[in-house]
Amino acid sequence: MATETRSAQPSGRNVLEELDSRIPTGFYWYLAVLACIGGFLFGYDTSNIGSALAFIPYHLSSFATGYLVAGASLGAAVGALVAGPVTDRFGRKVLLITDAAIYAAGAILSAVTVDAGMLLASRTLIGLAIGADSAIATAYIAEFAPRSRRGQLSIIQQWMITVGILVSYLVAVIILKVAPGSAGGADWRLILGLGGIPALVAVALRSHMPESPRWLMLHGRYDDTRKAFGRLGMDVSDDEVRQAADQLAGQEQQRRRKAQWTAGVRRALIVVCVFFIFQQITGINVPFYYGPTLLGPLFQTGHGAHSAVNAAVAGVEVTAILGAVNVIATYFAFRWIDKFGRRPLAIGGYAGMSVFILLAALGVAFLTDIPKTVVVMVGFSFFITSFAIGVGGTGWLIQGEVFPTAVRGRAAAIGASVDWLANYALIEAFPAWHESIGLGWVMVCFAVLCIVAIGFVYRFLPETKGLSVEQAVHVFEKEAAGSGAPPRPRFPGRRPGSQPGQA
Numbered sequence: 001m002a003t004e005t006r007s008a009q010p011s012g013r014n015v016l017e018e019l020d021s022r023i024p025t026g027f028y029w030y031l032a033v034l035a036c037i038g039g040f041l042f043g044y045d046t047s048n049i050g051s052a053l054a055f056i057p058y059h060l061s062s063f064a065t066g067y068l069v070a071g072a073s074l075g076a077a078v079g080a081l082v083a084g085p086v087t088d089r090f091g092r093k094v095l096l097i098t099d100a101a102i103y104a105a106g107a108i109l110s111a112v113t114v115d116a117g118m119l120l121a122s123r124t125l126i127g128l129a130i131g132a133d134s135a136i137a138t139a140y141i142a143e144f145a146p147r148s149r150r151g152q153l154s155i156i157q158q159w160m161i162t163v164g165i166l167v168s169y170l171v172a173v174i175i176l177k178v179a180p181g182s183a184g185g186a187d188w189r190l191i192l193g194l195g196g197i198p199a200l201v202a203v204a205l206r207s208h209m210p211e212s213p214r215w216l217m218l219h220g221r222y223d224d225t226r227k228a229f230g231r232l233g234m235d236v237s238d239d240e241v242r243q244a245a246d247q248l249a250g251q252e253q254q255r256r257r258k259a260q261w262t263a264g265v266r267r268a269l270i271v272v273c274v275f276f277i278f279q280q281i282t283g284i285n286v287p288f289y290y291g292p293t294l295l296g297p298l299f300q301t302g303h304g305a306h307s308a309v310n311a312a313v314a315g316v317e318v319t320a321i322l323g324a325v326n327v328i329a330t331y332f333a334f335r336w337i338d339k340f341g342r343r344p345l346a347i348g349g350y351a352g353m354s355v356f357i358l359l360a361a362l363g364v365a366f367l368t369d370i371p372k373t374v375v376v377m378v379g380f381s382f383f384i385t386s387f388a389i390g391v392g393g394t395g396w397l398i399q400g401e402v403f404p405t406a407v408r409g410r411a412a413a414i415g416a417s418v419d420w421l422a423n424y425a426l427i428e429a430f431p432a433w434h435e436s437i438g439l440g441w442v443m444v445c446f447a448v449l450c451i452v453a454i455g456f457v458y459r460f461l462p463e464t465k466g467l468s469v470e471q472a473v474h475v476f477e478k479e480a481a482g483s484g485a486p487p488r489p490r491f492p493g494r495r496p497g498s499q500p501g502q503a
Contacts, residue, residue, distance in 0.1 A: 015229065015236050015244045019213070020468040022146045024153065025233055032153040034209055035096060035140050036160040037202040038133030041103045043164025044195045045126045046072055050292050050319070051172030052188035054312050058116035066428050068123060069289060073424035075127020076134065077417045083132035084413025088406070091219075092140040093211045095132060100206055102129035104199035111193025126195075131420055135413035138400030143212040143408070144232060147468050151337035154400055158393035159330045165288055166323035172316050180309045214405045217245035248405065260407050264477030268402040269411050271460050271476075272395075275346075276419035278453035279395045281426055282353060283446035284387045287380050289427050291319030294439070295376070318377075325381045329388035341465035342394050346457045349390015354450035356382040361443035395419070401464060404473050 049069055060068065067074075087095045106126035113119040138154045145153040171194060175187050210232070216225040222241045229236045287294070292315030336345060360379025363372050403411040433442055462479060464472040 013236075013240055014247075015234065015240050016214075016248065016470075017468075018234065019144065019229070019232065020147045022233070024146055024149050027231070027233065028145065028149075028153065031144065031209060032141050032156045033160070034202070034205055035137045036157045037198060037206075038096070038099055038103070038129070038137055039157040039160030040164040040167075041100075041195055041199055041202075042130045042134060043161040043166075044168045044198075045103070045107065045130065045164075047165045047288050047323075048168040048172065048191050048195065049123070050289055051169060051176075051312070051316050052191045054292075055183045055188040055309075056119070057184050058119065060116055064116060064120065066431070067120060070424050070427035071120065072123050072127035072130060073420045073427065075124040076131030076420035077127075077424065079128035079131025079133075080135040080413045080416035080420060081131075082128075082413075083135040083416075084410035086132075087136050087139075087409035087413075091211050091215055092136055092143070092409070093206065093209055095136050096140065096209070097203060097206045099129045099133040099136075100199050100202035102126075102132075104196045104203065107193050107196035107199060111189045111196070113189075127420075131416060132413075134396075134419070135416040136409060138396045139403075139408050139412045140212055140400075142400035142469050143214040143405065147466060147471075149338060150401060150469075151342075151397055151465065152334055154397040155330070155334045155337050155393040157396045158388070159327070159334060161392070162323065162326040162330045162388065166320060166327050169316050169320035169323050173313060173320060176309060176313050176316070180313075183309050183312075214248065217241070217248050218405055220245070260404075262477065263480035264473065265403060265407060265411065267480040268473070268476040269414060272399050272402065272411075272415040273418040274456060275395050275398065275461065276415055277422045278350075278449065278456065279391055280419060280422035282350070282387075282391075282449045282453060283357065283426070283443070284353075284384070284392070285423060285427060286430055286442075287322055287384065288319065290430065291322060292316050295319060295380075321377075322380055322384055326384050326388050329385040330393065333389045333393045336389070337393060337397065338465060341463045342398060343457060343461055343463050345390040346394045346461065347390070347454055349386045349394070350450045350453045350457065352386025352389075353383050353391070354447040354454075356380075356386060357443045357450070358447045361440045361447070364438075364443065365440040398461070398464065401469050402472050402476060404470075 049072075053065075053069065056068075083095055083099075102125060106122050106129060109122040109125065110119060113122055134157075137157050141154050141157075142150060168191075172191050175190050176183055179187055210228040211221075211224060213225050213228040213232070216222075216228055222238060222245060225241045225245065226236055226238060229241070292312060295315055295318040333345065356379045358379075360376050360383065363375030363379060367375055399412050399415045400408075430442070462475045464475060467475065
């Protein structure tokens with residue numbers, strides 16, 4: 001193994017290169033899942049409101065109702081922006097622990113809320129945690145993940161989001177069916193409050209995770225860096241840590257002399273932000289946030305539903321089916337992201353989204369009864385499948401891998417904040433948009449936006465498959481310097497004949 005060869009020659013050992021070239025052990029996968037528990041809570045806490053909304057007993061104005069559904073996104077935008085400078089100064093681990101604690105507090109307060117104001121405040125608190133966690137989870141993973149598996153390890157974030165969405169609807173179905181008479185009492189409180197359990201588990205487990213070795217190096221904490229490498233399966237000496245730290249610091253100091261926010265970093269930030277905007281405005285969250293109300297009526301007759309509870313359960317069950325599709329499809333993103341790369345999956349994902357949302361639009365516009373139900377469900381299912389395979393995880397992956405270590409937290413936070421603002425704008429605008437032009441034409445608009453997104457990805461998103469995070473940064477610097485169209489990835493420093501991920 002390359003690790004053993006280099007251990008025998010410490011004078012020529014590059015521990016960061018070795019970290020980037022390792023085969024991930026079970027501990028790497030455990031750390032990635034642990035970092036992405038926030039993704040599960042992200043999915044659960046943003047979608048559970050759709051199931052509970054019809055049963056919340058407080059009088060809410062139309063604005064308050066809209067804020068209750070989408071307000072967590074505004075809190076997330078703020079949380080993401082705050083997280084950036086905090087994590088660059090105090091570390092990735094501290095923020096991940098704090099986020100989990102805030103998740104738990106928000107969920108518990110939502111369950112015991114006594115009035116509408118307290119509920120809205122609790123949802124905003126949850127939003128802060130969602131934003132902060134989404135800003136840093138994949139950045140943390142990118143700083144220890146081997147480049148040959150960084151895509152798969154980072155895709156876990158998107159996978160956990162989809163699992164959280166699915167679980168939120170399954171929990172709602174079970175609670176509402178077990179105790180339909182308590183829908184306006186204990187049921188909705190349980191639906192909102194159960195998210196506190198995994199959040200408390202995350203607080204306990206994250207307190208034992210290692211800090212990012214790259215962040216520790218930049219902050220001169222060499223003994224802690226050596227311990228972090230040890231937990232990642234690498235036995236390194238103090239001298240080797242200092243040598244690697246000097247190398248990393250030299251790269252960052254050179255960047256600072258040019259200004260931390262170089263043209264390449266700014267270009268990467270713009271690309272990530274625009275990708276996140278397209279990720280949201282092409283409509284993926286409409287079926288998850290509004291699915292129970294949009295799709296429930298299609299299935300209500302088949303369920304023999306006449307009560308508000310049964311109608312709500314029908315809508316939640318249909319949306320749970322779409323959630324299951326989302327979870328299964330994300331598996332293929334996990335398998336393919338490091339094999340085919342970011343650009344091909346993103347282009348194919350947006351192409352599939354445009355085709356299948358048009359199919360659903362045709363079903364809405366021209367069909368009735370069972371044919372309408374079948375076509376709309378098929379269209380939505382493959383629309384979600386296309387997003388899950390090519391678009392959802394790709395956005396979170398590039399957010400974590402294309403920025404230099406010194407500003408990765410702040411840059412990733414800005415990207416996450418833009419993502420949440422775009423999500424809020426769409427979810428807040430959708431009811432009025434739906435009312436003005438109808439669901440079918442809204443879907444046509446989504447298809448057009450998907451086509452525009454294909455053009456953006458083809459022109460501006462370079463391939464970073466198989467590159468270290470430092471090499472990925474260099475690709476954007478070259479593009480900012482005017483090197484033309486996105487290049488095929490090269491692997492600086494690789495020996496002739498070696499494979500990506502080999503030392």
